[in-house]
């Protein structure tokens with residue numbers, strides 16, 4: 536964490552703590568605000584029994600310790616809307632839904648974070664173009680994830696100097712990573728295709744999956760429709776060797792959205808397994824990617840902190 540962002544982070548926490556201490560000690564739940572948050576967020580916060588499973592599954596929490604969905608849900612249950620809106624944490628959420636997938640009570644912390652983001656914007660806590668800059672940063676970060684995955688194909692990513700971080704963040708990927716497709720020469724070996732990939736042939740390229748994917752960005756970096764299309768065209772070689780298939784967060788929104796009942800997530804997962812089974816990537820790659828998260832996520836959160844510092848209204 537940079538000195539500036541560490542300072543901002545600590546200051547928010549101190550203000551929160553000070554407000555609580557000076558206001559009389561134990562926190563008194565505000566049931567009206569709690570009800571309003573519960574109704575508006577659709578996050579089912581009233582089902583939370585504070586088991587902490589969401590923290591243990593959250594990739595941002597695991598990599599940085601700076602996002603705690605359990606705490607945010609608890610604060611919402613206590614009706615602590617204003618402190619929540621002031622937290623930078625609500626912008627750290629990737630919307631990957633792992634918190635929901637691990638929650639025994641099907642609480643949806645990511646929905647709470649989405650609601651809080653909207654509320655903060657509607658209340659004018661941030662200058663008008665904050666969201667545009669935030670989304671741009673989020674998309675640029677997928678380039679970093681792509682390059683980190685590419686590095687992990689060969690070896691471990693142990694350090695990432697600031698200069699390299701900014702190069703990875705700001706430079707688009709080289710254009711020629713995917714070759715142009717000559718449709719006359721694509722071969723679809725149906726007999727050799729696993730069931731998940733065969734099911735993908737129902738795709739009629741409507742883009743619903745891409746529209747709802749939280750990390751969709753530049754086509755060369757990550758786009759589920761593009762991956763499904765390539766799989767259908769028999770371009771398995773490019774896909775199996777591409778870092779792109781390792782960027783998927785596993786939220787399964789693409790599968791839920793597809794009117795043709797194609798599971799983009801199942802296809803991508805199958806491609807990952809195939810890449811390992813065929814020896815194209817090291818079986819330890821998933822472990823290396825988790826370790827790389829410990830290097831790239833803190834830097835990503837620092838960038839968000841800087842953005843918040845620049846755009847938070849007085």
Ligand code: SF4
Pocket residue numbers: 582583584585586587588589590604605608634637638639640641642643644
């Ligand atoms: S996993 Fe679910 S029940 Fe457990 S703390 Fe998180 S939101 Fe609450």
Ligand code: SF4
Pocket residue numbers: 589592593594595596602604627628629630631632633634635644645648
């Ligand atoms: S959706 Fe957000 S809070 Fe939930 S696991 Fe993913 S990053 Fe963490």
Ligand code: SF4
Pocket residue numbers: 737738739740741742743744745760763792793794795796797799
């Ligand atoms: S939503 Fe379904 S049909 Fe549409 S592009 Fe995606 S996989 Fe294809």
Ligand code: SF4
Pocket residue numbers: 744747748749750751759782783784785786787788789790799800803
């Ligand atoms: S599961 Fe689908 S929607 Fe979710 S990140 Fe992966 S490709 Fe995108």
